[in-house]
Each structure stands twice: as C-alpha cells, then as structure tokens.
Amino acid sequence: MSFLQELTDREHVFEFLTQVKSPVDVRHGPILYLEDVNVSFDGFKAINNLNLTIDDGELRCIIGPNGAGKTTMMDIITGKTRPDTGSVWFGSRHNLLTMNEPDIASLGIGRKFQKPTVFEALTVFENLELAMATDKRVLPTLTAIMKPEYRDRIDEVLEMIGLEALRDRLAGILSHGQKQWLEIGMLLMQKPRLLLVDEPVAGMTEQEMERTAELLTSLAGKQSVVVVEHDMGFVRSIARKVTVLHQGSVLAEGSMDQVSNDPEVIKVYLGEEA
Numbered sequence: 001m002s003f004l005q006e007l008t009d010r011e012h013v014f015e016f017l018t019q020v021k022s023p024v025d026v027r028h029g030p031i032l033y034l035e036d037v038n039v040s041f042d043g044f045k046a047i048n049n050l051n052l053t054i055d056d057g058e059l060r061c062i063i064g065p066n067g068a069g070k071t072t073m074m075d076i077i078t079g080k081t082r083p084d085t086g087s088v089w090f091g092s093r094h095n096l097l098t099m100n101e102p103d104i105a106s107l108g109i110g111r112k113f114q115k116p117t118v119f120e121a122l123t124v125f126e127n128l129e130l131a132m133a134t135d136k137r138v139l140p141t142l143t144a145i146m147k148p149e150y151r152d153r154i155d156e157v158l159e160m161i162g163l164e165a166l167r168d169r170l171a172g173i174l175s176h177g178q179k180q181w182l183e184i185g186m187l188l189m190q191k192p193r194l195l196l197v198d199e200p201v202a203g204m205t206e207q208e209m210e211r212t213a214e215l216l217t218s219l220a221g222k223q224s225v226v227v228v229e230h231d232m233g234f235v236r237s238i239a240r241k242v243t244v245l246h247q248g249s250v251l252a253e254g255s256m257d258q259v260s261n262d263p264e265v266i267k268v269y270l271g272e273e274a
C-alpha cells in the first residue's frame with residue numbers, strides 16, 4: 001500500500017500510532033535489574049558496584065546527597081551513559097547495555113527530566129496528541145485522521161493528570177505544576193512500563209506537591225515508577241521503599257522510617273540537613 005493509499009484508508013492503522021507493545025518479561029523476576037554497575041569519569045568513580053532491583057508496578061524513591069550518582073544511574077538505564085562494567089536488564093529479556101536510547105525508550109522506559117518541556121504554543125490536548133506520534137512530522141495528518149481510540153487515550157490521560165478542564169488551553173498559560181503533570185501525561189500516552197522521574201516537585205507549591213503525590217502513587221501498580229527527589233517531606237508522603245545512594249552505591253534500602261533511622265544514612269546524608 002502506498003503512503004497516499006494509507007492516508008486515504010480510514011481503517012489503516014499507522015505503525016507510529018500503535019501503542020508500544022512492551023514485550024518485557026517480568027514473569028520470573030523484576031522489571032529493572034542493575035548488577036555490579038561501575039562508571040568512572042576521568043578516573044572518578046561516579047557509580048561504584050551499584051546493585052538495584054525494581055519490581056514490576058513498584059513505586060521506588062531514590063534519595064542521596066549531591067553527587068551520589070542518581071542522575072548517572074538514570075542515564076545508564078536510559079542508555080545515555082554506558083557503564084564500564086556491569087549488567088542492566090529490563091525484565092529478563094532485554095539487556096539494555098546492547099541497546100541505544102531510542103530503542104530503550106520504545107521498549108517502554110519513559111524519562112521525565114526536572115524542567116518541564118511542553119510545547120507552550122500548543123494546547124494541552126495537542127501536546128498529548130503530539131506525544132502519541134513518534135514521527136512528529138506527521139502531526140497535521142494525524143490530527144485530521146485521529147481514530148476514536150486515540151482520542152479515548154487522550155481523555156484517559158487528561159483525567160489521570162487532572163487537566164480535563166484545561167484541555168483546550170495553551171500549555172504556555174499553565175502553572176509550573178500543571179506543566180509538570182502535562183509532561184508526565186505526554187509520557188503516559190505511550191503506555192510506558194517504567195517511568196523515571198527526576199525531582200518532580202522542585203519549584204511546586206504545597207498544593208501542587210500533594211496533587212503530584214496523588215498522581216505518582218496512582219500510577220504505581222499500572223507501571224513501575226522510580227522517583228529521584230531531594231524533598232524529604234514529599235518522599236515521606238509517597239514512599240513505600242526508599243533507596244539511599246551514596247558515592248555511587250546503595251547505602252541503605254527500606255521504608256522511609258528504616259532508612260531515616262539508619263546511622264550510616266544519618267551520618268552521610270540526613271545528617272547534612274540536621
């Protein structure tokens with residue numbers, strides 16, 4: 001079928017519109033598995049024998065002082081940084097160290113950076129629409145022929161992120177918090193299996209933080225969510241299990257109460273704030 005025929009065939013399902021069919025295999029183990037990972041930058045060990053396991057559907061908070069290796073760890077998972085040694089697996093089938101960044105993203109690993117990067121001149125709805133198309137050049141075509149199921153997905157995501165009432169407003173007029181939720185919504189359009197979220201509540205009001213806590217906890221279960229955050233009040237409000245990184249390794253892991261009472265953690269990290 002030619003591209004022109006595809007365009008005029010109302011029943012044709014474009015490859016770029018099909019949701020990511022994540023083939024990740026979690027039947028016998030975790031969704032994310034890092035073992036003995038090491039990364040050095042000019043001789044400095046940013047990641048040092050790091051071991052980390054995230055279960056399917058889990059919400060995990062990662063904390064740690066500046067320079068602990070949190071960003072580098074996210075960069076390794078998404079393929080931005082290659083470790084010197086170690087293993088990184090997504091389910092039991094996908095060795096992430098053999099894959100590039102776009103392939104890792106298309107497996108269903110979504111990453112939300114600290115700063116919101118929504119398209120301010122587009123409406124909330126259009127931002128979500130755009131997030132669905134992997135080939136951004138086809139957006140005008142996509143808008144003209146959008147199938148009901150894609151509209152349904154946008155409606156579903158609008159409800160999840162609480163922006164239904166603002167669907168036709170330009171993203172540029174949204175508050176900082178609303179932009180962050182919209183960007184999370186853009187990631188959700190592709191139905192990711194694992195979401196990596198970097199400092200989601202930096203710069204948010206108390207109310208926005210509460211709403212973000214509700215959003216992230218509501219996502220867990222359906223997808224796995226890893227949140228890197230410095231705000232301890234926020235971490236306490238959402239955390240089930242917390243991992244404390246220090247000098248590129250796991251220093252402690254457990255409930256917020258367990259890690260915040262751990263003498264090593266108090267010494268190297270929470271002690272900083274006391």
Ligand SMILES: Nc1ncnc2c1ncn2[C@@H]1O[C@H](COP(=O)(O)OP(=O)(O)OP(=O)(O)O)[C@@H](O)[C@H]1O
Pocket residue numbers: 041042045046064065066067068069070071072073
């Ligand atoms: N590309 C790089 N080149 C050299 N050093 C780097 C590079 N990336 C990170 N580092 C160093 O590796 C260490 C870990 O950095 P990383 O950004 O992962 O820490 P972090 O826990 O995310 O810190 P923060 O909480 O401040 O964001 C730091 O000492 C940092 O300076």
